[in-house]
Amino acid sequence: MATTEKNILNRLYFVSGCMFIFALAVTIKLVNIQVFQGDKYREMAVTSTEKMVTIPATRGNLYAEDGSLLATSQIKYDIRWDAMSPSKEHFSENIVGLSKGLSEVLGKPASYYENRLRKARSTKNRYLFIARKLGYGDYMKIRALPLFNKGKYKGGIIIEQHTEREHPLEKMAERTVGYERKDDSGYFTRVGLEGAYGHYLRGKEGRRLKQKISKGEWKPLGVGNVVEPRDGYDVISTIDVNIQDVAHNALLQSLEKFEADHGSVVVMETETGEIKAISNLGRTPEGKYYERLNYAVGESHEPGSTFKLMSMVAALEDKVIDSSTVFDTENGRVKFYDRTVLDSKWGGYGKISAAKAFELSSNTAFAKMINENYKDNPKRFVKRLFNMGLNDQLGIEIIGEGKPKFPYPGDDDWYGTTLPWMAFGYGVQLTPLQTLTFYNAIANDGEMVKPRFIKEVKEWDQTVETFEKEVINPRIASQETIDVVKEMMKKTVERGTAKNIYSPEFSMAGKTGTCQIEYWIEPGRYISSFAGYFPADNPRYSCIVVVHKPKKSIGYYGNIVAAPVFKEIAQKIYSDTPVIDEVVLPRANPSAIEGDFEKYYTNVNKGHKTIPNVKGMSGMDAVALLENLGLKVKFRGSGKVKNQSIKPGIKLEKNQTISLELS
Numbered sequence: 001m002a003t004t005e006k007n008i009l010n011r012l013y014f015v016s017g018c019m020f021i022f023a024l025a026v027t028i029k030l031v032n033i034q035v036f037q038g039d040k041y042r043e044m045a046v047t048s049t050e051k052m053v054t055i056p057a058t059r060g061n062l063y064a065e066d067g068s069l070l071a072t073s074q075i076k077y078d079i080r081w082d083a084m085s086p087s088k089e090h091f092s093e094n095i096v097g098l099s100k101g102l103s104e105v106l107g108k109p110a111s112y113y114e115n116r117l118r119k120a121r122s123t124k125n126r127y128l129f130i131a132r133k134l135g136y137g138d139y140m141k142i143r144a145l146p147l148f149n150k151g152k153y154k155g156g157i158i159i160e161q162h163t164e165r166e167h168p169l170e171k172m173a174e175r176t177v178g179y180e181r182k183d184d185s186g187y188f189t190r191v192g193l194e195g196a197y198g199h200y201l202r203g204k205e206g207r208r209l210k211q212k213i214s215k216g217e218w219k220p221l222g223v224g225n226v227v228e229p230r231d232g233y234d235v236i237s238t239i240d241v242n243i244q245d246v247a248h249n250a251l252l253q254s255l256e257k258f259e260a261d262h263g264s265v266v267v268m269e270t271e272t273g274e275i276k277a278i279s280n281l282g283r284t285p286e287g288k289y290y291e292r293l294n295y296a297v298g299e300s301h302e303p304g305s306t307f308k309l310m311s312m313v314a315a316l317e318d319k320v321i322d323s324s325t326v327f328d329t330e331n332g333r334v335k336f337y338d339r340t341v342l343d344s345k346w347g348g349y350g351k352i353s354a355a356k357a358f359e360l361s362s363n364t365a366f367a368k369m370i371n372e373n374y375k376d377n378p379k380r381f382v383k384r385l386f387n388m389g390l391n392d393q394l395g396i397e398i399i400g401e402g403k404p405k406f407p408y409p410g411d412d413d414w415y416g417t418t419l420p421w422m423a424f425g426y427g428v429q430l431t432p433l434q435t436l437t438f439y440n441a442i443a444n445d446g447e448m449v450k451p452r453f454i455k456e457v458k459e460w461d462q463t464v465e466t467f468e469k470e471v472i473n474p475r476i477a478s479q480e481t482i483d484v485v486k487e488m489m490k491k492t493v494e495r496g497t498a499k500n501i502y503s504p505e506f507s508m509a510g511k512t513g514t515c516q517i518e519y520w521i522e523p524g525r526y527i528s529s530f531a532g533y534f535p536a537d538n539p540r541y542s543c544i545v546v547v548h549k550p551k552k553s554i555g556y557y558g559n560i561v562a563a564p565v566f567k568e569i570a571q572k573i574y575s576d577t578p579v580i581d582e583v584v585l586p587r588a589n590p591s592a593i594e595g596d597f598e599k600y601y602t603n604v605n606k607g608h609k610t611i612p613n614v615k616g617m618s619g620m621d622a623v624a625l626l627e628n629l630g631l632k633v634k635f636r637g638s639g640k641v642k643n644q645s646i647k648p649g650i651k652l653e654k655n656q657t658i659s660l661e662l663s
Helices: 002-036 038-049 090-105 110-122 134-143 146-156 193-198 241-259 306-318 353-359 363-374 379-389 418-423 432-443 479-497 564-576 590-595 597-604 619-628
Strands: 049-055 068-081 126-133 156-167 177-183 188-191 206-212 218-222 233-239 261-268 275-285 326-328 331-334 339-342 352-355 454-459 461-464 469-475 509-516 526-534 541-548 633-638 643-644 657-662
Touching: 038 353, 038 619, 068 134, 068 193, 090 110, 090 134, 090 146, 110 126, 126 134, 134 146, 134 156, 134 619, 146 156, 177 193, 188 193, 241 261, 241 275, 241 541, 241 564, 261 432, 261 564, 306 353, 306 363, 306 418, 306 432, 306 454, 306 479, 306 509, 306 526, 326 353, 326 363, 326 657, 331 363, 339 418, 352 353, 353 363, 353 479, 363 418, 379 418, 432 479, 432 509, 432 526, 432 541, 479 509, 509 564, 526 564, 541 564, 619 633, 619 657
Parallel strands: 633 657
Antiparallel strands: 049 206, 068 126, 068 156, 177 188, 206 218, 233 454, 261 275, 261 541, 326 352, 331 339, 454 461, 509 526, 526 541, 643 657
């Protein structure tokens, strides 16, 4: 008996000890939480009920020089449905009407939507997808449908709003307009103008403190807990949408005709360096073309015969020749060591002057010209090229500019044949924009200007920053040399390799280029090009056209593939779309506000109650403006607005449909 009592007492002591140790451990833990980790858990408590929410800034607009939109931000809506929110009665009464309404707005049969909604109800789906990327007009229509018009809790409609970047020009100049994207790690991918000038466009995010309330909702907490976002600035580019359209379509036609792999074209204003058009098109496996890469800026390649201008300027500046110096092209075949330079004309051109060699694009004459005068001191030739700035990048803001490549005497890639081959553009590499910048300097009487893509940065109607002409090299060569090569380029079009594009109606000057891609890479493939300026006597624009890998059986010479593109651009700029001086409307005159798109756009978005007058406005701007007012816009044609279906001054009502006729 005593033994049993003792065992019971031992067990009781053991249990009491365990309870004491447990109580002591709890006490220690509580003290640790309260005293030593109190701040941590208090912070966790706050973060579970409060959070700092980022308020995104509205990205600024990117405009062409005439105010046409190149890129803008528009609000889009995604619609989903919580099938368990509506009551059984509300669901039964409205399911048919909702299905019919969705069919009218989204296009699929009403039975399709009814089956999906009923299935979601039976499976208790609380996040059924309905529609994505809706414009404001369609969003308001769906929101007003039976059941959905009862709101989130009774109707189950879930609305997710986000901002998307829209390109009114769509695929035209898509790579030049570009984009800027931020990944989860905060790294930006920057392409084109959007990427280059993103620091102006993106603005600055704001912050707002919110508190969690019932049903998972969050409400703003306190006025003092808000940092307002700063919207991005608007960027006015140098792009001329009319010239861009001409350049894009002229290049596209050539690529399609010659079944080429890809190509690019750039139009630059001679005096200022402003880029008026830049188009880059690559071929898909199906034979279609789109803006795949920015070849004009990023693709370095052997320029071929367009480099003969650089060689000629160097030789004339060093006074090792003059335009009348004679060279024997022999039989069109001249051997240097174990390699032979060939002329396109079998049998050669006989004995011709340097000027004639340029007009006829004689490889043999240029190889002799440079080799005979620089073979004892090849560094002199290369340094002359470097002094003209050809080995330097242009330093443009668009990311991805290709690097020029020039062999240098003494380097591992310098051979006995390097110098004569450099003379006609082999062994060196330049991007189309770098080549054009040199040609533009010749047109600009020796002043080399940096290519420029933007004019100014604005906040509403206030200028934040302006961008002026930037001179890279005030004089790349003497005026005497400039005058001589200008005449050579003019004669090239009148009677030389580009005589097929000569027109007595307007003058052009330039140089053809046909470069064979290295045979061990792609045998029998060529790069066709033409670079020049117009008008020849008083240059206003310079232009380069480069087409890669045209189908040889159709045509591959620069004068056949690229030069006609140049001519079409020059002809349409001065014929179909003549450049005229714009009349600047007085800003102080309220009646003239519709002549200034920026002010007009601001004006109509400040509580306008009536339909605005969009006649005479570019179609892309009119559509963007009217949609932002909540209208559904339909249009026919292209260009500027000729007629509008709802007269100006009529009362503005959301979800109205307005039709535009474009000229």
